[in-house]
Every structure is written in C-alpha cells, then in structure tokens.
Amino acid sequence: MKNSILFLSCLLLIACSGGSAKKSSTVAHKTTKEAETTKVEIKAVKKSPTLEVVEQEKIPLKVQKNSAVINKLLADAEKSIQLGKSFEAVATLERALRISPRNPGVFYKLATVRLGQGRFKLAENLAKKSELLAEGNALLKQKNWLLIADARQQAGDSKGADFAKQKARKYRN
Numbered sequence: 001m002k003n004s005i006l007f008l009s010c011l012l013l014i015a016c017s018g019g020s021a022k023k024s025s026t027v028a029h030k031t032t033k034e035a036e037t038t039k040v041e042i043k044a045v046k047k048s049p050t051l052e053v054v055e056q057e058k059i060p061l062k063v064q065k066n067s068a069v070i071n072k073l074l075a076d077a078e079k080s081i082q083l084g085k086s087f088e089a090v091a092t093l094e095r096a097l098r099i100s101p102r103n104p105g106v107f108y109k110l111a112t113v114r115l116g117q118g119r120f121k122l123a124e125n126l127a128k129k130s131e132l133l134a135e136g137n138a139l140l141k142q143k144n145w146l147l148i149a150d151a152r153q154q155a156g157d158s159k160g161a162d163f164a165k166q167k168a169r170k171y172r173n
Helices: 002-031 068-082 086-099 104-116 120-133 137-155 158-169
Strands: 034-047 052-066
Touching: 068 086, 068 104, 086 104, 104 120, 104 137, 120 137, 137 158
Parallel strands: none
Antiparallel strands: 034 052
8 A cells, every 4th residue: 555655656746747847958958058258267276374376277168148039128128228218228127037037147237227327236236146147257247346346436435346346357358
C-alpha cells in the first residue's frame, strides 16, 4: 500500500512539474541570447592586509541582447524623451520592465529619465539595480556609477558623488 501511494505521488509530481519545466526551458532559451565581448580583468593575490596587482588578462564577457519587443519599447521611450514627454517615457519603460524584469539596460534607461525629472534618489536606486543586474557588462556598470555620481552631485552629496566616480573608474577599459 505504501509503495503504491509513493508511486502515485511520484507520478503526480512528475505530471505537475512536466508542463512548468517545459515552459521554463522555453523562457530560459529566450532570455539566454547572448553576445560575447572582452574585458581586461585584474587578478589580485592577497599579500598581507593589502592586495597586490599580479597580472592582466582578457576574459570573455556575456552581454544579454534585448528581444525585438524590448528594443521597440526602448525606441518608443527614446522618442517620448526627445519630444519632452518624460512621463510617457516612464510608462513605456515600466512596461518593458514588466516584460523583462531583470533587464539592466531598461533599468538604466529608466534611471536616466528619473534623473532628468529631478528624482535623484529614485534615479540612484534604479541605477544600483541596473548595476547589480549588469553582470559581465563593464561598460553598463561604469555608466550606472557615473549616473549615481551625477544624481548624488545634483542632490548635494559631493562626497557620495566622488565615491561613485571612483567606483566608475574601476570599470574603465
């Protein structure tokens, strides 16, 4: 009796997860379209309490490409910005985030719009989110830190702005 219940439970579990596993593999396939770039990585070896630079080497980086829908929404947002319709651009970019909630480029673009609207803290937070999601994209990480520096400077935090500029220098090629 126990074996048959266990067997039925396993069958039920497999049947229930089968559809969702298929769906997730399709989503994973759509989001893993990537292009390779290169970056110089500085390897460091711990020597007492300080780090010493040992060597530099080129390593491949993966940068996620946008889908056609996201590219269209980004283009629409850019048109809205050029026409001075920042609130329309925000709505378009938020729609893009609902479609692709882990897209660092969309977060960065939204941060630039919010900075232009004078919403400095929100712009900084969006840029930080973009920076976290931009794994493997040194250029976008640098842009995010420069945006954070700009937001902090405009908000009157010159020390914070200097710190952010320092972080941005770390990602220069």
